Structures are given as structure tokens and as C-alpha cells.
Amino acid sequence: MKREPTIVGQSLLISQLKQLALQVAETDITVLIIGETGSGKEVLARFIHNNSLRADKSFIPVNCGAIPVGILESELFGHEKGAFTGAVQSRKGYFESADRGTIFLDEIGEMPLETQVKFLRVIESGEFQRVGSSETIYSDARIIAATNKNMYQAVAEKNFREDLFYRLRSVELQIPPLRERGRDILLLVENFVHEFEQKHKIVFEGFSPDAVEVLMRYPWPGNVRELRNLIESLLVLQKGKYITPEILEKHLVQRNRYKSLVHDPARSEKNELQVIYSNIIQLRQEVSDIRQLLQHLVHSKPPTQLLLPDVPITVPHSGENGFEKEAEPLQSLDDIEKKSIAEALETCQGNKRKTAHALGITERTLYRKIKAYGL
Ligand SMILES: Nc1ncnc2c1ncn2[C@@H]1O[C@H](COP(=O)(O)OP(=O)(O)OP(=O)(O)O)[C@@H](O)[C@H]1O
Numbered sequence: 001m002k003r004e005p006t007i008v009g010q011s012l013l014i015s016q017l018k019q020l021a022l023q024v025a026e027t028d029i030t031v032l033i034i035g036e037t038g039s040g041k042e043v044l045a046r047f048i049h050n051n052s053l054r055a056d057k058s059f060i061p062v063n064c065g066a067i068p069v070g071i072l073e074s075e076l077f078g079h080e081k082g083a084f085t086g087a088v089q090s091r092k093g094y095f096e097s098a099d100r101g102t103i104f105l106d107e108i109g110e111m112p113l114e115t116q117v118k119f120l121r122v123i124e125s126g127e128f129q130r131v132g133s134s135e136t137i138y139s140d141a142r143i144i145a146a147t148n149k150n151m152y153q154a155v156a157e158k159n160f161r162e163d164l165f166y167r168l169r170s171v172e173l174q175i176p177p178l179r180e181r182g183r184d185i186l187l188l189v190e191n192f193v194h195e196f197e198q199k200h201k202i203v204f205e206g207f208s209p210d211a212v213e214v215l216m217r218y219p220w221p222g223n224v225r226e227l228r229n230l231i232e233s234l235l236v237l238q239k240g241k242y243i244t245p246e247i248l249e250k251h252l253v254q255r256n257r258y259k260s261l262v263h264d265p266a267r268s269e270k271n272e273l274q275v276i277y278s279n280i281i282q283l284r285q286e287v288s289d290i291r292q293l294l295q296h297l298v299h300s301k302p303p304t305q306l307l308l309p310d311v312p313i314t315v316p317h318s319g320e321n322g323f324e325k326e327a328e329p330l331q332s333l334d335d336i337e338k339k340s341i342a343e344a345l346e347t348c349q350g351n352k353r354k355t356a357h358a359l360g361i362t363e364r365t366l367y368r369k370i371k372a373y374g375l
């Protein structure tokens with residue numbers, strides 16, 4: 001049987017949201033769900049449907065942003081045979097299929113203006129026509145729409161009809177981003193660990209206390225979806241192994257370069273600097289490649305004329321939560337590079353392979369630099 005997602009969470013914000021959702025579920029009122037990407041808009045829409053009198057009828061999700069503009073109208077309202085090239089058969093649209101059930105219109109802000117006119121009429125009267133037909137059809141579909149866009153801006157820019165917007169938000173439910181849900185993050189982790197242990201037949205050894213702290217402090221730009229994907233990849237790639245901040249950070253840093261996540265200020269700064277240094281080294285390599293290329297192209301000019309101007313380098317520093325940083329000027333690139341290599345070597349106890357890996361450079365480059373800096 002397909003897993004039916006529930007709204008995991010006990011924070012005040014989520015509890016209030018569930019309460020409100022249960023209240024509107026009992027009615028047929030149109031609902032507009034607003035929330036960042038991956039925050040659980042579809043989960044909330046299903047929750048409303050499952051707790052409504054329509055629970056035994058269809059729940060039809062439609063992603064308005066994923067359907068090409070030219071066919072969205074026929075997908076939503078259906079079409080008659082021969083209505084357009086390729087319409088070899090007449091076909092029911094989603095509104096007809098959702099009759100007596102619920103239609104969930106995701107990314108509603110992407111709906112083209114022409115379709116919005118027809119849609120407003122469906123909301124008001126339930127009536128519409130299939131594309132290529134003049135016969136009026138009636139659908140008793142409950143409408144739930146969702147968006148992660150600023151709809152006020154879309155209305156102001158005349159990309160979304162004002163009358164439709166106000167009609168849609170008879171009830172507006174705001175889903176808080178995951179970073180504002182406190183310990184719900186851990187409940188979700190537990191839930192996903194359980195799910196993926198079963199799915200992949202893995203026994204998970206758990207997170208270290210430091211790693212848990214990282215999970216709590218990470219800003220989760222992709223919200224619950226990002227957390228779910230992270231847990232699955234951690235369990236599968238690490239084969240259920242105990243997760244330390246170092247392992248975790250490797251998985252998160254890919255999505256969030258230059259950001260350090262561990263609370264321990266000393267360690268935090270070290271990890272942060274390692275990432276910055278490795279990026280500086282990469283940048284230097286790239287600048288050097290470009291310089292060589294330019295020299296090759298403009299070989300009549302001496303190389304000194306092609307040197308880039310001296311731009312001050314700034315290193316981000318930990319902000320309040322360790323994610324936003326302010327700029328601080330540093331010394332020369334060579335100094336930074338030398339220091340970073342020395343530190344990385346120390347951290348990796350002289351192991352060149354590990355050091356090169358940590359710095360994101362090849363072992364050969366590392367040997368070259370050790371020699372050049374006399375380390
Ligand atoms: N509170 C929650 N409890 C359990 N799982 C959740 C919760 N919120 C979201 N999820 C899971 O996170 C993933 C993303 O959720 P969903 O598709 O509802 O997000 P969305 O806001 O619709 O995303 P998008 O903006 O991309 O449309 C899904 O796998 C869903 O099951």
C-alpha cells in the first residue's frame with residue numbers, strides 16, 4: 001500500500017496549523033496554502049482531504065507549474081475530440097475527475113491569465129466547458145491551492161488576477177519553514193530514519209550529540225524534503241554507521257558551500273576555514289589556468305600585463321547562528337594557502353591523501369605546494 005504521509009510535528013506553530021486545518025476540513029471552503037518549497041504543502045492538502053467528508057473520494061494533485069501552458073487548460077477542463085491537433089479522443093479533465101473529491105492545485109501562481117478566468121468561474125459556480133465544447137459541465141470539486149510565490153507581488157505585477165486571489169484565500173494557511181519548528185526537526189528525523197531503515201533493511205547506529213546540534217542549527221533551505229532526502233542518503237551511503245558532525249557536514253556542505261554548522265566555535269571555525277581555503281585554492285588554480293590560456297592567446301604580451309588587479313580577499317565569519325557571516329579582510333593569498341595547507345596537514349596527521357581530499361585538490365598539487373611553501 002502507498003505510504004500516506006501524515007503531518008509529523010508537535011511545535012506550537014504546527015499544532016496550531018493542524019488545528020486550523022481540521023476546522024476547515026469539515027467545510028468545503030476554498031483554501032490557499034502558502035509555504036516555502038518542500039515545507040509540506042501537499043501533505044497539508046492531503047491532511048485536509050483525509051479529514052473531510054470527501055475522504056473516500058479522489059484527491060487529485062495538479063502541478064500547474066509543471067504542465068506546459070498550452071495544454072494546462074485541456075488537462076484541467078478536458079477536451080473534445082478534434083478540439084486541437086492531436087486531440088484524437090475526447091478526454092475528461094482533472095476538475096471532472098475530482099468531482100465530489102478534492103483537487104489540489106499546486107504552484108497556482110504559475111497559472112496563465114487566460115486559464116485564471118475560467119478557473120475563477122469554476123470556483124464561483126462549479127461550471128466550465130471542455131476545450132472545443134459549448135456544453136456546460138458541473139463539478140463539485142473542493143479546491144485547495146498552494147504557492148511558494150509572493151502572490152501580492154504577482155497581483156501587483158498583473159500576473160495574477162486580483163479577484164481570483166481574494167476568492168482563493170477565503171482561508172489562508174501558512175506553513176512555517178522547517179527552521180522555525182524547533183524540535184520537530186528531530187521528530188521528523190526519527191520518522192524518516194524509521195521509514196528508511198525499513199525500506200533499505202538497514203539498522204541505523206544513530207547520531208552523535210554534536211551531529212544532532214548541526215541538524216537543529218542548519219537552515220534547511222529545502223525544508224522537510226531536504227531533510228528526508230538527507231536521511232535517506234546518510235543511511236544508504238554510510239550503511240547505517242554512527243553519524244558525526246564531520247560526516248553530516250560533508251553531506252550538507254555540498255548543498256551549502258562556505259557554511260559551517262557545528263556549534264563548537266573552535267571546531268566550527270576550523271571546518272569553516274577548511275572549506276573556504278579549499279575554495280580559494282581551487283580559485284587560484286582556475287585563475288592560473290585562465291592566465292595561462294590568456295598568455296597563450298596573447299603571446300605577444302608579457303605575462304605581467306595579464307595579472308589580475310589586487311583584489312582584497314574577504315573571509316566570511318560566523319554570524320549569530322553560525323550561518324550568516326560578515327566579511328573580514330585577510331592577508332595575501334599565498335599566506336592563506338600556506339596556512340590552510342599546514343592546518344589541514346595537522347588535522348589529517350600528515351596523511352597526504354586525506355589532506356588533499358579535505359582541501360579538494362589532487363595529491364600531486366598538494367605535494368607541489370608543500371614543496372613550494374617549504375612545509
Ligand atoms: N510535517 C511533515 N511530516 C512528514 N513528512 C513531511 C512533512 N512535511 C513534508 N513532508 C515530506 O516532505 C516532502 C515534501 O513535502 P510536500 O511535497 O508536501 O512539500 P511541498 O511544500 O508541496 O513542496 P513543493 O514546494 O516542492 O511543491 C514529502 O516527501 C513529504 O512527505
Ligand SMILES: [Mg+2]
Pocket residue numbers: 041042106
Ligand atoms: Mg508540492
